[in-house]
Amino acid sequence: MWIELLIAAIKIATVLGVLLISVAYAVYAERRVSAFIQNRYGPNRVGYEGLLQSFADVIKLVFKEDIVPVNANKPIHTLAPMISIFVALTTIAVVPFGHQIELFGRMIALQITDVNVGILYILALTSLGVYGITLSGWSSNSKYSLFGGIRSSAQMISYELSMGLSIVGIVLITGSLSLQDIVMHQYGWMWNMVLQPLGFIIFLVASFAETNRSPFDLPEAEPELVGGYHTEYSSMKFALFFLAEYANMIVASTVITTLYLGGWQFPYLQTFGLPPMVVSILQVLTFCGKVAFMVFFFIWVRWSLPRFRYDQLMNLGWKVMLPLSILNIIVTAIVVALLK
């Protein structure tokens, strides 16, 4: 009993630690990749090639003065960034980053917890994320923030639908809501990306919208709404929003990897006859590599595409994505029914 709890605690600490450090390096990666895209250097002074830049930034933000607008609703203003970061960090709990590993004679599942309704858990938590942004927009008592909040809630509600519906296809194929089962099902090259190309594209686009990344970064559209929902935030509260954005990006990448890119599966790795320890480590590395590619993809898109307009965003969400995801379900259902 105690040993189980200890293992869980160690797993949580490790995953959170890795997640937070990778958030810091996602910020660094964003700045370096964007610099590469734009023909400039990017941060290269703090530490070797600027590797410590993100930590310097965090320290700077912690020491900055925390300014709260006079007419802000103070409790909610403080609560909002907490909700954002909480949601961003909690989602990772059900994502399997490997199969299992044998340590000290115990089989340890490489996942914090294998909830049997893992997909619903992810959907539920990402829906909570909208509260952080909407409340921050509303409580700041600034018109720009308010617009950011409104845009964000409308956007998230519209895209959550197609996001949820696109997953139904996977559930139909796999027959389970558990993420570990879904990964196990994607053996060899039979990744869900191959089986569900339409669903994959819909989920990818929707996750861009869910994480408020360009071209769907309307809630914080810089040229229009100055900073959108976080216009009136400073110091550590701003840092929390900032971290939440990148944590969301990484979590979205892990979810996309798990659902569509085969998770920790390395094609036909088990057939190579490697020792089980090496296999486990390779699987974790495979997972990390896939996530890193998705993070790069997020960054790549952000620095290449212009931003949508509000009505175009809504049109895309309701008139294109939603019918397509329903079509995806119907086709998948028919195929699954015929094959069985």
Next chain:
Amino acid sequence: MAELTDKIKEKLSEANGFQGVVFTENINYPMIEVPKERLLEIAKILRDEFQIEQLRDVVSVDRFTKNERFECIYNLFSLTHGKRIFLKVKLDSKNPEVESLYPVWQSANWAEREAWDMMGIKFLNHPDLRRLYMMEEYEYHPLRKDYPLMGLPGAVKLPKK
């Protein structure tokens, strides 16, 4: 160049009932000096009959030593002919007022606001005669020659601490 100017000269001659219209030549473009009472009428004629479609600017001048202290110079441009022509009215010092050209050219809106702001020339029947650059509660007109270069101390009321 000469053709359009000649036609305008013919049209605005005394024979057609236009008294006091003078063609001056101290500038590198043709300039017509018109009495201020007939400005609007002449502007309409220029636009409708001579295809002078654009009012590009309004220049206000303060000739502080003269009786007719203010001048308004309208910078007109004909897109059809590619020609520029100037229209000038002289305004007296006590009551610098002139009919707004907004009904003829929309651009008069802002150009005349600028002239009002900087020189204090009132444009009658202007749709929105607010100051353009200075704040609304400012009392002076900075481009007048009697306004000192260094500004007037206390002219801008600042909020108390």
Next chain:
Amino acid sequence: MSLDLTKEEYIEETKQASHISESQEKILRALESDDVRGHFEGSLDNQLVLNMGPQHPATHGVLQLVVSLDGESVVGTVPVMGYLHRGYEKLAENMTFHEFIPHTDRLDYLSPLANNVGYVLAIEKLLKIEATPRAQWIRTMCCEMARLASHLVWMGTMAMDVGALTVFLWTFTEREKILDILDILTGVRFTTSYTRIGGLALDMSDEVIARLKGFLDQFIQKLEDSRALIERNKIFINRCEGVGYISKEDAISIGLSGPNLRAAGVGNDLRRDDPYLVYNELDFEVPTLTESDVLARYYVRVREMYETVKILRQCIEKLPKGPINTPDAKQVLPDKGEVYTKMEELIHDFMIVNFGNTPEKGVEAYQAIEASKGELGFYAISDGKGYPFRLKIRSPSMVSISSLPTMMKGAMISDIVAIIGSIDPVMGEADK
């Protein structure tokens, strides 16, 4: 109004407010009569007034737009100017003609060279002198280089306004190359103050021409790269197409000039229609489109860049040899070497620097050039002294901004920034 007021306090506060809106009045009456059921008719009661600027990332400086919004749609727009008003017209009346040249740099600070040229051309008309052929050709090249630099900044900022951040850095890299050439040509990168009345400060060296040639050879490819990044993007096209429409009649009546007018279907270009400098000897086209939306304004400016490259190539070929200063000792600043060694030149230099050039009394002059934003004109009046009696600057940006309320009709918040970006305003010029 804060939410924690009691009813009595609310009534008291609203009564004391100087301006009570219709809806507030209704609330007030309802509160006073203890009948708390307020009735509101029409959507006007739902409008939100948003102050965009003067501190806003997309207003290109200090333009303030008071926008009244119904949800995300714009109901009305009122541009507010004057945050960068420095009174240049007043300043000009208190300094010699030469002293004002550095101030023209600060008008349209994206193309200072063109302002320099426009100003000295007007003053030369006033003094009735003309620059030498070589000076004229170099000035033409200056104007075109300034146009290129300005259009590159515009292209980057407009792309940034619609959310494409990368183009900004790409076009700025190209602009940087132009600024480097200007550095060799004028001695400074940005605030050039290059022209002098009757000539130029420095001659154009062979190195400048070589660098310019090298720049032009690679520029088209770089421009194509930047264009490919945004023009082939559906999102960009969707954001721009049909947005910010202004009818041809309105565009003419509002007095637009330059690219904004050409995008509305009026092929008016002062370089062709009212030639100054040596433009009548050059072969170029005036790109004109009829759609009159943000996309049309984008394409007009992009095509202008190709024409500018064409003009610059012709200039490099045809650039004549000869002196750069007009031999008019009374009006043109003498060469510095001569000032230090010869008595006559020293006297002229002293007179021009201290008392200014002396035009005839009562002469007026107007000279407009086709700057990157439109017609940039200088109206100078002389009273025979060394200072201009009146100098009026016709700034194209101000007129462009005055067209914003018309263009904003039916736009959304995101369109506001795209429209502002498309008309390419520079507040240094608009506010004077």
